[in-house]
Amino acid sequence: MGAVNAVRGMACETAIASTETICLSLTNTEFLTLLEESAPLKKTFKESCSLTEAFELLSRILPTRQKSGGM
Secondary structure, eight states: OOHHHHHHSOOOOOOOOSSOOOOOOOOHHHHHHHHHHOHHHHHHHHHOOOHHHHHHHHHHHHHHHHHTTOO
């Protein structure tokens, strides 16, 4: 949670827990340092898109394209 914001500077994640949850809290700097130190972790975040990120991007792009007749 919050990885997209740390990696791309775009907040698009929300967490809702229906049961007790234990979380690990890292600062953006700590997370970005982990990305630099772990090639597999870096590849995962740099080369792929989460579902919430895809939804956020499409919700910004599609209304613009519809107005301009692009879709």
